Amino acid sequence: MRLLVVCLGNICRSPLAEGLLRHHLEQAGLGHRVELDSAGTSGWHIGNPPDPRTVRNALGHGLDLRGLRARQLRAADYHHFDWLLCADASNLADVRARAPADATARSALLLEWAGLGQGAEIPDPYTGGPEAFEHVFGLVDAAARRIVARLADRPQPVDA
Template identity: 70%
Template sequence: MRLLVVCLGNICRSPVAEGVLRARIAASSIAGRVELDSAGTGDWHIGEPPDRRSIANAAGHGVDIAGLRARQIQAADYRRFDWLLCADRANLRDVRARAPKDATAQTALLLDWCGIGEDCEVPDPYTGGPAQFEHVFQLLDRAADGAIARLRQELRRG
């Protein structure tokens, strides 16, 4: 199973989601069976590390995302990944609008896919403070439980 988590700039939400999911999957029975990456719809931060506040918040929870680097979603991602999981509706709309004709990946809101709630979004903490970054981490940590449950089920079927 191959998952790509997508947000706007790939410096706050999607790298935290990647880091949390990577850590939780590595500690689970599905370790080694899931490929995971993150990307942004925008190109402003290509090659940059995650936002320092995201790095610090994740590190405070034992998740190291400092080595990740921002990238923009590419046409090949639509064929390489099984799922493109978007942080919010605007990201989902952009991802769907950019899909090449030969796209095979399915698209969904990340929190919906993880079973957190229908039409739920991960809020962008970029203009906020520590409380917003902590809220995003807690939301994504909770989503990781649902993601692992779903992945176990899909891998069993697969």
């Protein structure tokens, strides 16, 4: 299975989700079953590491995101990945609006796909303080754990 996590700038929510998913998949012995990446709908931060506040918060939980670099969503992603998992409804709308006519990837809200509630979104912590980054960590960690449990229960690709 190939999963791409998408947010606006690829410096807060999506790299955190990529890192947490990778961490929990490896801990569960499922790292070999899932290809992960993250991207942003905007190109503002291409090549930059995650936001220092995201890095600091993640390091406080034992997760190192410093090796990740932001990139922008590209047309090839719609063919390479099975799922484009979006942080919020605005990202999801952008992802769907940009989809090529022959796209094979499906798109959904990350929290909803993880089973954490219909229409559930990950708020953008960018303009918030440390508490906003901690709140996002909790949401994304819960989603990553649910996704790993879901994948562990299903040897076949997840449909929805």
